[in-house]
Amino acid sequence: MTADSPPPVKRRHRWLPLAGIAGIAGLGAVAFAWSAGWIGSSQRLTASTFINTIEATGARHPGFRRAHSKGICVTGTFQGTAEGAALSKARVFSQTAVPVLGRMSIGGGDPHGADAAARVRSMALQLRSDDGQEWRMAMNSFPFFAVPSAAAFLEQTRAQIPDPATGKPDPAKMAVFLDKYPQARRFQAWAKSAPWSSSWANTAYNGIHSFRFINAAGDTQPVRWSMRPQAPFVEMDKAQRAQAPLDYLAEELGQRLAAGPVRWDMQVSLPEPGDAIDDPSQPWPENRQQVTVGTLTLLQWQPQADGACRDLNFDPLILPTGVEASDDPILAARSAVYAKSFDRREREIASGKAIQATGQGVTR
Template sequence: MSLFRYTRAGREPDSPRPPHSPLLWIGLIALIAGAVVLAFAWLAGWIGRDRVTAQTFTDTIEATGAKHAGFRRAHSKGVCVSGSFQGTPDGAALSSARVFRQQQVPVLGRLSIGGGDPHGADASARVRSMALQLVTDDGQEWRTAMNSFPFFAVPTTEAFLEQTRAGIPDPATGKPDPAKQAAIAAKYPSARAFGAWAKSAPWSTSWANTDYNGVNSFRFIAADGTEQAVRWSMLPQAAFEAMSPEQRAQASVDYLADEFAQRLAQGPVRWDMWITLAEPGDAINDPSIPWPDTRRRVKAGTLSLTAMQPQANGACNNVNFDPLILPSGIAGTDDPILAARSAVYSESFNRRERETASGAAPAGGARR
């Protein structure tokens, strides 16, 4: 109830009220202060052990392997790349984002491999990734992080944390507990499907001939306000070549980076961006469910990469490729995995920035 009442002359105090006891006010202040402290602790992940927070998630990722100060917690090994993006009229019809209308948009990106070892062997990584930052002439940014797998392994943030915890090595063996991993596969059909993909899908011989999928759903907003749920992929113009087990066994530690440098020496390496349009009934907020192959697809642009740098001194090293940094004309969905990725990327970025600032990170970083 307001302490004031309105009259034609304006506001005036209500009739005097009996004074409250000082103890009552002290108790109220203490209650509010306590609530603020509890809320802060809850958000920080200090209480509520089973809560999924960015801190908890990043801690769990770090526990799956050796910690490497100053490096990304996932996809730790990679190279910086740069080039440009040229949109198409079809892309511009779906989204009002300037990126599809500007003649050429400069691109800063990163090609990487899965895993948390910045010194791991390129050819031994099952998952390969592409992250991009596009900045248009009006100052808007679009950041996207894509992977070579066609769908996500689990449907929810809680399941994602369960899966990550199952990958923590057992102190007795130094390897993840097979029983825990089997339990995840038994609990989540999508995890079984992902395992089948990982075992059966052929490995590409290059970053350049790999498909990269956004996996999560987003919303394209047209100039007239029309919205369309979409997923996107970067499909290579280079012909696919399968990598044999013998090639993987004989490949050098920096095989993918060395091979990509050789390609760039011959000219730009290109991918076409294809947008898949959702139809009623498609899973918008569950990245573990692929959309049918019959869905309409639109070519929205072409990515051309022309240069590569080691990540240690490359411009991409200090970029957080948060998938929810989006320009006007593109918006996120309620996909919980998308929100989790954004939060964990931020937490990982902040940790490695602190490590670098404190001198905990190695001088000069890794070769790649």
């Protein structure tokens, strides 16, 4: 924790104004999801259905995020490039040193989980430009999504619910799901074969979804973005992961930041005709044109228990002028589900039902 970290703030006092913000964001998310056709009637999916199903896959941890429960807060700056400003009129690409609030986390819903055992690592960011606009991003270490639709993701999650008789997911249900969605088999192959990075700092984070950049002339360009680390990649083998401390990633990043800033280059890929725009399970070929549109610099970190990122909903549809969502239906689903999850955990905190984990970087 940094020397100038703010003192702890009482949870109930923080929750009250945030509840209003959540309500506004939630209304926008629900409206978008309705227009995308995946929530609203008995035949459609709902954000509550998603959250209930996610909760059924493991132990409940009131007061924590339902997914990516364990993480830390980070702060720094973003500096755009001229190339970024040429693609998008978003102020973040032309302003000097845009303030950044972020969260580094691991996959899964266990706030007590071992850092080094997490296959998926994540970065979420809030960029706030001097014109009052915000850009929120939610990125992951995997290069593509496992399924093509919100309905498919719900099927996958249901297949992962433990059988009461065994305490483990039913292999037969998962086999049926994998036969229906070959994209998920490709994701499993990535999870088994891709090398594990040794640090949050040398991991690449991918936005997965397609968005549209709009420049000052009104030209529109589909893009997919990623954060590419300036720190060299170092693989962490199985033996090292087994011996690593519980909060390994938080401790390692803290040591790096004590020595100096940690940086990533933000790159966008530009598609060619035939590349999938609205299906995040279809990766674009690696030979697509890459444009560096900015540099992210992290300077400090805090445990999330009382960090500024703790009560922030990293809704991927909070976008500035100059950036628009594609028609990817999973974007609408994520937005509405994030809002519902945020509402539940903030209510748990306000009602005193939240639990506390122990350990550096673990507490909510």
